[in-house]
Amino acid sequence: MMHMQGGLGSLETKFRKFDAELALKDGAEISGYASLFGAADQGGDAVQKGAYGASLARLAKAGGGVKMLWQHDPTQPIGVWDEVREDAKGLFVKGRLLLDVARAREAHVLVQAGAIDGLSIGYRTVRSEKAAKGGRLLHEIELWEVSLVTFPMLPEARVRADVPDAEADLARTLADTFREARALLA
Numbered sequence: 001m002m003h004m005q006g007g008l009g010s011l012e013t014k015f016r017k018f019d020a021e022l023a024l025k026d027g028a029e030i031s032g033y034a035s036l037f038g039a040a041d042q043g044g045d046a047v048q049k050g051a052y053g054a055s056l057a058r059l060a061k062a063g064g065g066v067k068m069l070w071q072h073d074p075t076q077p078i079g080v081w082d083e084v085r086e087d088a089k090g091l092f093v094k095g096r097l098l099l100d101v102a103r104a105r106e107a108h109v110l111v112q113a114g115a116i117d118g119l120s121i122g123y124r125t126v127r128s129e130k131a132a133k134g135g136r137l138l139h140e141i142e143l144w145e146v147s148l149v150t151f152p153m154l155p156e157a158r159v160r161a162d163v164p165d166a167e168a169d170l171a172r173t174l175a176d177t178f179r180e181a182r183a184l185l186a
Helices: 051-064 102-115 166-185
Strands: 002-004 009-016 023-025 027-034 067-070 073-086 090-097 118-128 136-149
Touching: 002 023, 009 136, 027 118, 051 073, 051 118, 067 102, 073 102, 090 102, 090 166
Parallel strands: 067 136
Antiparallel strands: 002 009, 009 118, 023 027, 027 090, 067 073, 073 090, 118 136
């Protein structure tokens, strides 16, 4: 865990590698999961389902959005998140690297090469409790930003730098739908 000081107060950050569902599209579009529900990170914290809901609703009501930063540096925005939402799996993000920004071009090349393969969330904990095995169960989070990073807190996921075709996207969507339906029926 990293704590940042400054105008944003005490900003907590959680790092997570992109999962297999992350891909570059149209040269600059990226998507993936910035957080997985119930998965304990290297610090022992586990985000619980619904933890982002209130924060995302407040941002939407205010007309704001979650920032896309490079390595949590608030002076280096590199793109925009067009979609940030909770689903059954976790916090899904989809956005665009803005290739007119020099650092975004660098990030694009690094992601394609596999040198950068992480996502990380910058947030403030609103409500949590101690977890049985140490760490915390995070029940409510005020989400500020999702960054592309070198070292994520959830190391098991990887970025995929190829461009999936429409059939692969459809197959992935159907597989997710069936998985969620099975979980609901179980």
